[in-house]
Amino acid sequence: MMTVNGSFASPPDNKTLLYLDKQLVVRASGNGSVQLIGQIDLTNGDAIADALHKEWVRPGTGTVDVSELQFIDLYGLRALALLSDTPLGRPIRVHNIRPGLRRLLGMLDWPAFTIG
Numbered sequence: 001m002m003t004v005n006g007s008f009a010s011p012p013d014n015k016t017l018l019y020l021d022k023q024l025v026v027r028a029s030g031n032g033s034v035q036l037i038g039q040i041d042l043t044n045g046d047a048i049a050d051a052l053h054k055e056w057v058r059p060g061t062g063t064v065d066v067s068e069l070q071f072i073d074l075y076g077l078r079a080l081a082l083l084s085d086t087p088l089g090r091p092i093r094v095h096n097i098r099p100g101l102r103r104l105l106g107m108l109d110w111p112a113f114t115i116g
Protein backbone atom coordinates (compact mmCIF):
# COMPACT_ATOMS: atom_id res chain seq x y z
CA MET A 1 0.00 0.00 0.00
CA MET A 2 1.28 3.50 -0.80
CA THR A 3 0.33 6.99 0.35
CA VAL A 4 -0.94 9.37 -2.32
CA ASN A 5 -1.85 12.95 -1.37
CA GLY A 6 -2.28 11.89 2.23
CA SER A 7 -4.62 8.98 1.47
CA PHE A 8 -3.90 5.32 1.07
CA ALA A 9 -4.19 3.87 -2.41
CA SER A 10 -3.74 0.17 -2.97
CA PRO A 11 -3.50 -0.96 -6.58
CA PRO A 12 -6.47 -3.01 -7.78
CA ASP A 13 -5.59 -6.52 -8.90
CA ASN A 14 -6.39 -5.86 -12.56
CA LYS A 15 -4.54 -2.53 -12.98
CA THR A 16 -0.97 -1.84 -14.04
CA LEU A 17 0.94 1.15 -12.70
CA LEU A 18 1.97 3.42 -15.59
CA TYR A 19 3.13 6.48 -13.70
CA LEU A 20 3.67 7.63 -10.13
CA ASP A 21 4.86 10.89 -8.61
CA LYS A 22 4.08 12.76 -5.40
CA GLN A 23 0.89 14.20 -6.96
CA LEU A 24 -0.47 11.53 -9.28
CA VAL A 25 -0.94 7.83 -9.86
CA VAL A 26 -1.80 6.58 -13.35
CA ARG A 27 -3.03 3.02 -13.79
CA ALA A 28 -4.02 1.09 -16.90
CA SER A 29 -6.47 -1.79 -16.93
CA GLY A 30 -6.63 -4.73 -19.28
CA ASN A 31 -9.69 -3.30 -21.04
CA GLY A 32 -7.78 -0.32 -22.45
CA SER A 33 -8.83 2.31 -19.92
CA VAL A 34 -6.54 4.51 -17.85
CA GLN A 35 -7.33 5.86 -14.37
CA LEU A 36 -5.92 9.18 -13.11
CA ILE A 37 -5.72 9.63 -9.31
CA GLY A 38 -4.48 12.90 -7.84
CA GLN A 39 -3.40 16.12 -9.56
CA ILE A 40 -2.02 17.11 -12.97
CA ASP A 41 -0.36 20.46 -13.54
CA LEU A 42 2.68 22.10 -15.12
CA THR A 43 5.06 20.07 -12.97
CA ASN A 44 3.97 16.64 -14.21
CA GLY A 45 1.93 17.21 -17.39
CA ASP A 46 4.71 16.29 -19.83
CA ALA A 47 5.75 13.17 -17.91
CA ILE A 48 2.15 11.97 -17.79
CA ALA A 49 1.67 12.60 -21.50
CA ASP A 50 4.81 10.53 -22.21
CA ALA A 51 3.58 7.66 -20.02
CA LEU A 52 0.11 7.72 -21.56
CA HIS A 53 1.42 8.01 -25.11
CA LYS A 54 3.09 4.62 -24.68
CA GLU A 55 -0.26 3.16 -23.58
CA TRP A 56 -2.19 4.92 -26.35
CA VAL A 57 -0.32 3.25 -29.21
CA ARG A 58 -1.88 -0.08 -28.25
CA PRO A 59 -5.20 -1.02 -29.88
CA GLY A 60 -8.29 -0.48 -27.76
CA THR A 61 -7.00 2.43 -25.69
CA GLY A 62 -8.23 5.99 -25.42
CA THR A 63 -10.48 6.01 -22.31
CA VAL A 64 -9.56 7.98 -19.19
CA ASP A 65 -11.35 7.59 -15.85
CA VAL A 66 -11.07 10.89 -13.97
CA SER A 67 -13.33 10.03 -11.01
CA GLU A 68 -10.39 10.41 -8.61
CA LEU A 69 -8.67 13.31 -10.37
CA GLN A 70 -8.65 16.11 -7.80
CA PHE A 71 -7.13 18.86 -9.94
CA ILE A 72 -6.04 19.51 -13.51
CA ASP A 73 -4.88 22.84 -14.93
CA LEU A 74 -4.94 23.99 -18.54
CA TYR A 75 -1.42 22.68 -19.10
CA GLY A 76 -2.50 19.24 -17.93
CA LEU A 77 -5.55 19.31 -20.20
CA ARG A 78 -3.36 20.32 -23.10
CA ALA A 79 -0.99 17.42 -22.37
CA LEU A 80 -3.95 15.02 -22.47
CA ALA A 81 -5.40 16.66 -25.60
CA LEU A 82 -2.15 16.14 -27.49
CA LEU A 83 -2.60 12.39 -27.03
CA SER A 84 -5.47 12.46 -29.51
CA ASP A 85 -2.96 13.38 -32.24
CA THR A 86 -1.32 9.95 -32.06
CA PRO A 87 -1.20 7.87 -35.23
CA LEU A 88 -4.49 6.30 -34.19
CA GLY A 89 -6.06 9.76 -34.48
CA ARG A 90 -9.03 9.36 -32.17
CA PRO A 91 -10.31 11.58 -29.37
CA ILE A 92 -9.72 10.89 -25.70
CA ARG A 93 -12.88 9.53 -24.04
CA VAL A 94 -13.21 10.93 -20.51
CA HIS A 95 -15.37 8.96 -18.02
CA ASN A 96 -16.69 9.69 -14.52
CA ILE A 97 -16.11 13.39 -14.95
CA ARG A 98 -16.89 15.89 -12.19
CA PRO A 99 -19.21 18.85 -12.96
CA GLY A 100 -16.46 21.53 -12.88
CA LEU A 101 -14.26 19.69 -15.37
CA ARG A 102 -17.31 18.90 -17.52
CA ARG A 103 -18.14 22.63 -17.71
CA LEU A 104 -14.53 23.51 -18.55
CA LEU A 105 -14.31 20.95 -21.34
CA GLY A 106 -17.65 22.18 -22.66
CA MET A 107 -16.37 25.77 -22.76
CA LEU A 108 -13.10 24.77 -24.43
CA ASP A 109 -14.96 22.62 -26.97
CA TRP A 110 -11.80 20.72 -27.87
CA PRO A 111 -12.39 17.98 -30.42
CA ALA A 112 -9.62 16.05 -28.66
CA PHE A 113 -12.09 14.99 -25.92
CA THR A 114 -15.39 13.18 -25.83
CA ILE A 115 -17.28 12.90 -22.57
CA GLY A 116 -18.65 9.48 -21.76
